[in-house]
Amino acid sequence: MGSQLAAPATRGYFQVEQTMTTRLPTSFAGSLPKPQWLAQPETLWSPWKLEGGALTEGKRDALRVSLHDQLQAGIDIVSDGEQTRQHFVTTFIEQLGGVDFSKRKVMKIRNRYDASVPVVVDAVTYKKPVFASDAAFLRSQTTKPIKWALPGPMTMVDTLYDAHYKSREKLAWEFAVILNQEAKALEAAGVDIIQFDEPAFNVFFDEVNDWGVATLERAVQGLRCETAVHICYGYGIKANTDWKKTLGAQWRQYEAVFPKLQQSAIDMVSLECQNSKVPMELIALLRGKKVMVGAIDVANHTVETPQEVAATLEKALAFVDADKLYPCTNCGMAPLPRQVAFGKLKALCQGAALIRQGL
Numbered sequence: 256m257g258s259q260l261a262a263p264a265t266r267g268y269f270q271v272e273q274t275m276t277t278r279l280p281t282s283f284a285g286s287l288p289k290p291q292w293l294a295q296p297e298t299l300w301s302p303w304k305l306e307g308g309a310l311t312e313g314k315r316d317a318l319r320v321s322l323h324d325q326l327q328a329g330i331d332i333v334s335d336g337e338q339t340r341q342h343f344v345t346t347f348i349e350q351l352g353g354v355d356f357s358k359r360k361v362m363k364i365r366n367r368y369d370a371s372v373p374v375v376v377d378a379v380t381y382k383k384p385v386f387a388s389d390a391a392f393l394r395s396q397t398t399k400p401i402k403w404a405l406p407g408p409m410t411m412v413d414t415l416y417d418a419h420y421k422s423r424e425k426l427a428w429e430f431a432v433i434l435n436q437e438a439k440a441l442e443a444a445g446v447d448i449i450q451f452d453e454p455a456f457n458v459f460f461d462e463v464n465d466w467g468v469a470t471l472e473r474a475v476q477g478l479r480c481e482t483a484v485h486i487c488y489g490y491g492i493k494a495n496t497d498w499k500k501t502l503g504a505q506w507r508q509y510e511a512v513f514p515k516l517q518q519s520a521i522d523m524v525s526l527e528c529q530n531s532k533v534p535m536e537l538i539a540l541l542r543g544k545k546v547m548v549g550a551i552d553v554a555n556h557t558v559e560t561p562q563e564v565a566a567t568l569e570k571a572l573a574f575v576d577a578d579k580l581y582p583c584t585n586c587g588m589a590p591l592p593r594q595v596a597f598g599k600l601k602a603l604c605q606g607a608a609l610i611r612q613g614l
């Protein structure tokens with residue numbers, strides 16, 4: 256990665272800047288807060304406040320506002336901030352065939368907390384692209400590289416009650432084929448990085464190694480854009496902070512999954528580091544991959560100083576080459592107050608700038 260501008264690619268009306276033009280390009284894991292006219296602030300998975308055409312327009316306006324904030328903060332790889340979805344898993348599943356949302360079951364998910372989930376009642380099918388038009392809209396609004404998040408196959412399986420396949424693995428393979436079609440539609444819409452969110456990878460280690468990584472590789476088959484997997488310890492909700500208290504002095508969950516990912520076709524891994532008990536040396540298990548280092552804690556309202564961000568990135572640099580380090584947040588920031596989330600994005604960019612100066 257050099258500081259010189261690479262030849263820009265032409266996409267539609269815009270000259271698209273290439274991902275690799277900036278050293279230590281900044282991005283964030285997924286969601287940002289929604290405006291209060293669209294959804295209840297500081298509430299995870301809050302229902303929409305608008306309906307019909309007003310909702311369609313409202314989501315696009317929110318995307319514009321979110322993009323503006325990202326650019327103001329200095330984010331290099333931008334996204335929709337998940338303004339177009341209510342939930343990072345179910346908003347996608349809602350558009351598939353074979354899943355009944357009127358029949359809900361309460362089930363323990365991530366082996367951690369009870370959730371009311373929809374039921375797989377028949378073979379799951381892909382009807383039409385879910386996010387491609389939103390991605391094309393984002394593409395039309397900016398020349399920055401864009402990243403789009405989708406749920407990973409294992410996390411989808413773990414957010415449903417399966418009354419049809421009765422096999423987590425079998426359902427995951429079906430979802431992988433569907434995700435691959437959606438990913439190809441996103442790529443065609445101009446997405447530069449497709450990220451699969453797999454918080455379930457931090458819980459079900461045997462399954463990750465048996466079929467989790469393999470199904471993820473099926474989901475990225477034939478893609479030319481870059482691919483990432485985000486593995487975190489979740490949003491700063493009580494079920495997650497309580498779980499973290501049981502994980503001991505060192506969180507070594509990544510140790511069980513990184514070796515398999517290092518061997519995989521996935522280009523980038525997004526992980527949690529800030530205020531986390533993950534030993535930084537575990538990053539070395541990903542040697543050769545690009546690493547999105549979480550240098551912003553999403554579980555508190557205290558905005559990091561640029562120096563704190565830089566200190567985390569500096570520690571990570573002992574285990575990942577500078578040209579593969581992507582400063583990022585630990586997870587999504589949807590439940591945070593907007594000003595806090597904006598402050599954290601800004602701190603991330605300023606902290607990355609401090610390290611860039613020293614390189």
Ligand code: ZN
Pocket residue numbers: 284454485486487488489490585586587
């Ligand atoms: Zn996350």
